[in-house]
Amino acid sequence: MDLQGRSDPGQAPDARHVSDPGHTSDPGHTSDAGHALAWALAILQAPPGRTLDRLSGVLAEALPHRALAILTGDCARSPMRTHGEPALADKISSAELARLAGSVDIGTPYFGPAALAGDTRPVLGAASAPSGASGALLVIVPDDGVVPDAAVRGTVQQLWDLACLHLAGYAAQAHPEPLAGNRAAAGERARVIAELTDAHTAALTAMLGALRSRTLDDTTARRTATDIAVSALIELRATSDLDRALSEETAGEAFARLTERLDPLIRYSDVALDLVPPPRAHQLLPSDIANTARAVVRGTVLIMLEQEGVGRIRVAWHAENTELRIDLRDDGPGALAPDALAIHRLSDRVTALGGTLALDAAPGWGSTLTATLPLAASETASAHALDSLNPRELQVLECLTQGYRNRRIAEQLHISEHTVKFHVANVLEKLSVGSRGEAAAVARDLGRAVPAPPRRPASTAQ
Numbered sequence: 001m002d003l004q005g006r007s008d009p010g011q012a013p014d015a016r017h018v019s020d021p022g023h024t025s026d027p028g029h030t031s032d033a034g035h036a037l038a039w040a041l042a043i044l045q046a047p048p049g050r051t052l053d054r055l056s057g058v059l060a061e062a063l064p065h066r067a068l069a070i071l072t073g074d075c076a077r078s079p080m081r082t083h084g085e086p087a088l089a090d091k092i093s094s095a096e097l098a099r100l101a102g103s104v105d106i107g108t109p110y111f112g113p114a115a116l117a118g119d120t121r122p123v124l125g126a127a128s129a130p131s132g133a134s135g136a137l138l139v140i141v142p143d144d145g146v147v148p149d150a151a152v153r154g155t156v157q158q159l160w161d162l163a164c165l166h167l168a169g170y171a172a173q174a175h176p177e178p179l180a181g182n183r184a185a186a187g188e189r190a191r192v193i194a195e196l197t198d199a200h201t202a203a204l205t206a207m208l209g210a211l212r213s214r215t216l217d218d219t220t221a222r223r224t225a226t227d228i229a230v231s232a233l234i235e236l237r238a239t240s241d242l243d244r245a246l247s248e249e250t251a252g253e254a255f256a257r258l259t260e261r262l263d264p265l266i267r268y269s270d271v272a273l274d275l276v277p278p279p280r281a282h283q284l285l286p287s288d289i290a291n292t293a294r295a296v297v298r299g300t301v302l303i304m305l306e307q308e309g310v311g312r313i314r315v316a317w318h319a320e321n322t323e324l325r326i327d328l329r330d331d332g333p334g335a336l337a338p339d340a341l342a343i344h345r346l347s348d349r350v351t352a353l354g355g356t357l358a359l360d361a362a363p364g365w366g367s368t369l370t371a372t373l374p375l376a377a378s379e380t381a382s383a384h385a386l387d388s389l390n391p392r393e394l395q396v397l398e399c400l401t402q403g404y405r406n407r408r409i410a411e412q413l414h415i416s417e418h419t420v421k422f423h424v425a426n427v428l429e430k431l432s433v434g435s436r437g438e439a440a441a442v443a444r445d446l447g448r449a450v451p452a453p454p455r456r457p458a459s460t461a462q
Contacts, residue, residue, distance in 0.1 A: 043163050051163055052083045055138075058159065063124070063152050064143040067117075071097040072136035072167075088141060091117035100125055101137045102303065102342035107161075109153040116141065124148055126157045127341040128164040135344050136164050203228060205302065206264030213268040228264050251319040252281030254290035258297055262315070265298075271305060276316035283319040287403050288437035289373050292349055293317070293326055296357070299346050300328050300369050307332040319375075323355075326371040336367040346371075353435045374438070386443070388430045396423040401440040 039058045043051065056068050067084030069092045080097060082089035096116050104110045104125040114123045121141060129135035138160045142148065148156070210216065210224040249257075255277045266273045285293070297315055304313055310332035318325040336343070338359045347357040354374045361367040389397060392413070399409040406420045413420070424436065433439050 039159060040162055043159060044166055051167060052081050055159065055163055056083050059140070059156065062155060063140065063148050064146055065140050066143060067092070067141045069097060069116075069139045070136060071101065071139075084141070088117050092139075097137060097139060100139060101127065101135075101345070102306075102340065104137060104341050105337045106135065106339040106341060106344060107157065108339070109157045111148060111153060114139075122147075124153065124156060126153075126160040127344075128157075128161045129341075129344055130161075130165050130168045135341050135348070136160075136167075137341060138163075203264070205305065206267065209265070209268040216268070224268075231264070249285050249287060249290045250281060251278040251283040251285055251317065251324070254285050254293065255281075255317055257290075258294045258315075261294065261298055262301060265301060265305065266313075269305070271310055272312045273301075274312065274314040276314065278317040278319040278324075280319045283321075283375075285319070285324060285375065286437040286441065288435055289324060289353065289375065292353055292355075293324055293371075293373060296326060296346055296350060296371050297328065299342070303336065303340075303342055304328070304330045304332060304367065307335065309333050321375070323375055324373045326369075326373070328369045329366060331366045334361045334363045334365050334367055336361045336369075343369075351434075354433070354438060375441075386431075389427065393423055393427050393430070396420065397427050397439060397443055400424070400427070400436050401443050403440075 042054055042058050052068055052070060067082060067089040069082045071080050071094060080094040082092050100114050104127040106127045106129050110125040113120050116123055124140040126138045127135060206228045207225040210228060211221050213221060216224060259275055262273060301313060304310055310330050312331050314329045316327045336359060343359055350357040350371050355372050357371045359369050395413055396409060399412060406417045409420045410417045427439055431439050431442050433442060
């Protein structure tokens with residue numbers, strides 16, 4: 001199934017085209033303005049928990065539908081919500097929505113086939129990313145045979161933009177303490193989901209490559225696919241322990257781990273992968289920088305592999321004193337869009353660490369993605385920055401310099417993980433940094449001693 005196309009699915013003989021009921025050729029028509037204002041007012045008056053069903057009611061006339069679903073990266077408590085026929089809405093998964101997000105450009109509605117609720121069906125998708133938000137996806141399953149025209153698609157996009165601004169306004173007015181905790185939890189959840197999605201997609205892509213290979217017989221192909229699946233399971237089980245153990249890696253070690261993760265993707269593919277390691281292989285990288293760099297490369301390679309006509313992808317790392325630069329280039333059709341939600345979310349991961357991401361696509365010449373990740377502490381930190389932290393926050397900061405994850409910090413300090421997230425959010429805000437790695441770098445660069453976390457009491461033999 002190709003979700004990158006923008007053409008409508010095959011129209012059934014009895015397909016019903018629907019159009020905006022208030023749309024006329026006269027832009028000043030009273031009916032048109034009345035519909036628009038009534039719909040906007042209905043959405044603005046909805047509390048956050050009722051936005052989806054209110055949106056469903058507003059769209060019922062313009063676009064008869066069976067179900068709606070949303071996926072957002074800003075809410076840790078309920079990132080996915082559904083509304084509509086229980087037999088359909090209850091079967092929609094966040095993994096299906098995350099996959100569809102890679103095919104929907106921000107501001108450009110998509111209508112076409114998608115895997116949703118365990119089946120392939122026509123859907124209308126709209127993506128929006130208000131300033132400061134991580135981006136949100138709306139997916140609508142129209143009634144059987146309904147094909148929305150361009151006016152309806154545009155209306156859906158505008159209403160979804162309005163709904164996202166409405167929700168962003170509620171978030172901005174929330175109490176700062178729970179909001180900080182929620183944002184920290186949402187960021188961590190988004191990171192974990194992105195990494196697991198990339199790992200899952202990479203494993204399936206590698207398995208399909210082996211099964212479809214023309215150079216392997218059936219028995220060898222099945223054995224190879226089984227080996228790839230087993231390796232993927234081992235990687236998933238080992239990654240969390242390895243990430244907790246590492247606080248820093250050399251650029252060479254980080255690139256070697258990336259090579260291992262990319263190899264199954266192209267082993268039995270017709271696409272050649274050129275890997276250019278960093279010249280300064282002994283340059284130290286904080287673990288969060290190394291993890292993000294690998295995630296950005298693998299996520300981008302997966303996006304590039306989905307294009308038709310790609311024969312070669314080049315990946316190069318350049319480690320300098322102050323930054324790590326990542327360059328990816330393909331020789332595909334040059335159709336990747338900077339506003340695609342999948343690219344937007346990769347950009348979010350980079351900007352969260354104070355970096356930048358840029359995509360340059362030239363039709364017929366391929367696409368180039370460049371990402372930079374800072375290795376030095378933020379210049380806004382001063383020698384007095386640590387003085388603003390209370391004793392508990394200083395202990396949390398010390399744990400961050402050791403590369404500890406939230407669970408390990410909670411065990412060390414004998415507090416809950418929720419409390420750890422709250423303290424981490426406060427540390428980042430007070431030090432004026434955007435990531436745990438930057439906070440640890442500030443502590444190291446300022447050369448100030450911070451209290452060591454209390455040691456856990458040794459267990460007593462029974």
